[in-house]
Amino acid sequence: MTTLLLAAIPLWGILSTEQFTRILESLERNLLTPIPLCFVLGIVCTRIHGGIKIPKELYYSIAIFLLMSIGFMGGHELAHEYEAHGVSTIWKPALATLFLGCLTPITSYVVLRYVGGLSIADSAGIAAHYGSTSAVTYAVANSFVEQTQHPANSFLPTLVTILECPGIAIALLIGAALSARERAAKAAQTGRPAKESKLGEALYEVITGQSIMLMAGLLAIGFISTMFMDPKGFQPFYDFFQSKGMLFRGVLCIFLLEMGLVAGEKLGDLLKVGPFLVAFGVLMPLAHGFLAAYLGHLAGLNLGGCTVFAAIVSSASYIAAPPAVRLTLPEANPTLSITAALAITFPFNIAFGIPIYYEMAKWIGAQ
Amino acid sequence: MTTLLLAAIPLWGILSTEQFTRILESLERNLLTPIPLCFVLGIVCTRIHGGIKIPKELYYSIAIFLLMSIGFMGGHELAHEYEAHGVSTIWKPALATLFLGCLTPITSYVVLRYVGGLSIADSAGIAAHYGSTSAVTYAVANSFVEQTQHPANSFLPTLVTILECPGIAIALLIGAALSARERAAKAAQTGRPAKESKLGEALYEVITGQSIMLMAGLLAIGFISTMFMDPKGFQPFYDFFQSKGMLFRGVLCIFLLEMGLVAGEKLGDLLKVGPFLVAFGVLMPLAHGFLAAYLGHLAGLNLGGCTVFAAIVSSASYIAAPPAVRLTLPEANPTLSITAALAITFPFNIAFGIPIYYEMAKWIGAQ
Amino acid sequence: MTTLLLAAIPLWGILSTEQFTRILESLERNLLTPIPLCFVLGIVCTRIHGGIKIPKELYYSIAIFLLMSIGFMGGHELAHEYEAHGVSTIWKPALATLFLGCLTPITSYVVLRYVGGLSIADSAGIAAHYGSTSAVTYAVANSFVEQTQHPANSFLPTLVTILECPGIAIALLIGAALSARERAAKAAQTGRPAKESKLGEALYEVITGQSIMLMAGLLAIGFISTMFMDPKGFQPFYDFFQSKGMLFRGVLCIFLLEMGLVAGEKLGDLLKVGPFLVAFGVLMPLAHGFLAAYLGHLAGLNLGGCTVFAAIVSSASYIAAPPAVRLTLPEANPTLSITAALAITFPFNIAFGIPIYYEMAKWIGAQ
Amino acid sequence: MQLYPLKLVTVVGESVIMEDIAEEGAKLGATGYTITEVNGHGSRSARNVASTTGARTAKVEFVVPGDVAVKILTHISHQYFDDYAVIAWLSDVQVVRGQQYVRD
Amino acid sequence: MQLYPLKLVTVVGESVIMEDIAEEGAKLGATGYTITEVNGHGSRSARNVASTTGARTAKVEFVVPGDVAVKILTHISHQYFDDYAVIAWLSDVQVVRGQQYVRD
Amino acid sequence: MQLYPLKLVTVVGESVIMEDIAEEGAKLGATGYTITEVNGHGSRSARNVASTTGARTAKVEFVVPGDVAVKILTHISHQYFDDYAVIAWLSDVQVVRGQQYVRD
């Protein structure tokens, strides 16, 4: 707890009362909408042992729809952007994304290993989660800025796609390199042959995994069909996938309900993971989010864009990262990483992070 | 059959020819629409051993959507009602609902035990089903009155939520109390320890079950977001959940198709359950429905409201009640209760009950 | 390969350069839209061992929706047609459909057995697939002609329903009759009792199978509710099921993505099935398609109607046929029929066939 | 706790024939059966049809007396082994109140 | 490869009681359990409630020492056999590092 | 009915490793395998990742000759027992036309 409090003090110093009030207002505007409220309902339900059961096939189906939708709308908007400005507005944010995708797993690893004193495997495993991103956090952040009438730049979905892989790859490579010696020692000691490493396999699976394939694939499809189809024929696809539409927002409610059910279960593990990881799950995103908002602003993102950018950079993966980490760093304890990503950072971002990034972006000067 | 005919005579006496014609017209208007027709298709399909298979995950997903939608729209309308009239219009219907929720399991038990001569466990088990309610019957009744241009009062979904639990609880308590002696005797006789009772567990599961959590939770969410969100941001959620919309009506067709498939299978059990239970499954709803329409009218419900109220009070639960009864009264034969609820009362209400309650409500004077 | 090339030469002779250019334009207009692109994405994903997994329950759910939608819209349009012209415009196309439904399994069998030299069981098994039809090919062809502003005649869904069964039945009867002797010989030789035939069972299952029950059932429901409901009450059902709507087009994308994933897997079997079957899978549809377009034109179908008619007659079943063939002709190798239907004919029709049939129909004189 | 020695017959194969096998087993003397959806791979799995086309793999289990077990396995072996992807085996089990799974 | 002889207890029945059975088995000494969703048909399957009403069939398996196996089967037999559709049996298994599935 | 005595190897554990185990078993001599999705609870289930994150429990079964069974169990024991939630056991089965499940 001391760690948490000490770490929070600088924040208080930075904020004026007026800024603080504005953040509270943003919070209220964000929290009292169906999407976060469904998340809260899910948590409440689990805590009282309530009986909501979302079939996992529905959950997977919604995930597929959301990823396709994010990709398709991204491709659609990108086509308009491309027709209007070529690649001139895009390459800087893309570079900033790549840079942050490589930086955040390293900062995460260093903090976890040397401030938190976690083992190599645990540090690298958690860093892989925080180096990647969460498409649902993107969806919620995007809904938020659309409701504040400051829609994000059109190419943000492209950035989500870019952000997905590098962080996982770098963290796993760090973990594999540093823990190789430990493993060799253990193998020698037990006299059994060293276990086969599944690093290559796992990395390939991340790169060709569902999130990337669906987002990048539909991005291309959205781009191509915007370029070549007449608008009337395009319309039903647009209506189906569009992120402001009833389908996207509606199924997002159901998805967050299920996320709440799972996060609620993991809440019990908060005690097990200890105060350091709780503080990490809140403060690391704030730090990464601030950095992202700042770099995003420099790269030319607008107010909504900086907010969403901060949200995706700060968010932690809980879909692509866990199996990759489980396969390559099996000695890492998955309870630590899943709890941090799903029961601390995700709810924090959904409830508090997004409005805070919005105010950060404003404060930095994004418009 | 004699029972059935004898019981039907008073009805004939009450109805004038003109009323009878009106009922037939209502029936036609109700029956020749996609929702009941899909139910009929399901029955036909099962009877000819046709091969429609709705994945149970689709069925559960639609159930979740319907419950969320009923809750959300209920909360939304309640917020408008509350802003306009405070709680002044709601407390009477709420009280009437609570009263009927406690009365109907008792009337059902008494009729089953003393008129039908069923065992304590079977009587209490069936009474638990008829004391609760069926959200799908609500949805179909609501669609019906919306199509007759007499939409129900806005707070009807709240009443569905209130009606869900008490009936099950009361019937199970009756059953547990009265069958405790029998069980003790049997245990003594076999010389084995008495089986553990699962009453508390089952009651808790009913109260925190999926139907209640989703309906009550989304009711709160619909209420809060109507109060605090600007209408433009609220619109996509409204479009997604609204009960007049294409999603609600459309998926209701698929749901009723599956209900028809299951009811068709249970039709074979009609012979097993015997004529008394068939008569019970038709006449008890008519009696409860009439009482509900009358009390609803006294409590200030409009024409559509009285119709829907009669439908929900008269309907029998086939989702929350069966597992609760199975756990607490295992010696009750589930074939009896499921057949009555699903293969008699549900189809009767969908096809004939709802238009009859509509005419009842008119006759009583509801507008 | 020689077979393929030899067979393709006549086509080149028939086409003028201008026609060829028009076909290319049609191809582009067809290929660069989301539906075929999703199919391509699925194939690419499988080939690079990418990780998209569509839950099979989602796939089945979409199939149910598509079949219901095709039936419902068919019934709706049929009601309008019926009110305007009675049955005068419909009986000729219906007869043509029945005729082709009986002819195509025979032509397919003859070509497979005597040109390709396949076994009796394999020839009959594949013929059963090509004698039936693929509802998804219908859906894609229908989307194509709607986008070219030449919508098909309203009763096409009725024709899909008519086409479903006869082809399978005839091919299975041919196979059963001709292979009975072989089986008896084998039984005598091994000294074991002859295996029970499941022909009757399988035929009944085809006729009362999911595709027929849903399409024919919803056709009736669409017809009845168009006749008896007021348009306002009908609207939400229309919006939900309509084939130009966002739901139909959108879920068709997801469906084709999954089809692509499966077809991609089967691509590996192309080598196993050999050049003859590859040529068959392309040329037989072209021949059947041309015949269908021609007969359809004679029977009075419009340009869109002839195109869609050619697509459905030429398409091969991969849902109803496989289990029926597996049960009645177990010695037939399912790899051959599934690969031909799913990895050759389906993609060929989706990508190239439909625009070619469109140009054929134009050339024949359909308007 | 009185236990009865019986046989557990396990059959795994193409799901298109599994409901038939279950019912044929019941006709040959099994008082019940249990079906599980599984995924499988075997020597003839090339014959197995992709999931999208509705065909998959399933497992059927029968708890039966020895003679019924032999009847079921013989039937399956004659009717299905040549043309379908299917594997079948037998093991020993001790069944609670096992007499009720023996038909007279 | 050192293997420990233990017992495999398999219980198949109405899924409404299967989670309870799993937990009661754990209380009686099982260190874990495995649950599978199945479809079943038996002599009392008329008592089995249709899939739509939320009730189905499930299988629970426990790997346990012999004495725990008997305790579990006795408990199930007393508590559930009269009123529920359920079958239970025992078989012999050889378990890798089996000592960890024996509670002290 | 001629039956061949073989071994049934059953492995239950985190599904993230189950496809690998199935393929490694095939490499060690199994002619096929059967995978079932299950739900499980065990001593290390805390290590098991929630359903939403894509990880669950699965069961793999191999019907194999005794020597292959030992190879598979030894491999699993070395490669997976330390770091993953997994249990594995062996039982005796009598297989129809069992010779085809023995690789030369």
Ligand SMILES: Nc1ncnc2c1ncn2[C@@H]1O[C@H](COP(=O)(O)O)[C@@H](O)[C@H]1O
């Ligand atoms: N050796 C084996 N061990 C376990 N299951 C097997 C084995 N061989 C085949 N199977 C199962 O039986 C099905 C049919 O096998 P097959 O006839 O060899 O293609 C496969 O899909 C597997 O599920």
Ligand SMILES: Nc1ncnc2c1ncn2[C@@H]1O[C@H](COP(=O)(O)O)[C@@H](O)[C@H]1O
């Ligand atoms: N002889 C049997 N062999 C295999 N499974 C059985 C057998 N009898 C019953 N079962 C299973 O046990 C469940 C309950 O059986 P019962 O109590 O006989 O209705 C059924 O649904 C089947 O899944």
Ligand SMILES: Nc1ncnc2c1ncn2[C@@H]1O[C@H](COP(=O)(O)O)[C@@H](O)[C@H]1O
């Ligand atoms: N005693 C047991 N009996 C049956 N299944 C078990 C047992 N112990 C563990 N399992 C299964 O093996 C998985 C891993 O177990 P563990 O390694 O003990 O966490 C669990 O999820 C269960 O499915």
Ligand code: NA
């Ligand atoms: Na991140």
Ligand code: NA
């Ligand atoms: Na009721």
Ligand code: NA
């Ligand atoms: Na055809």
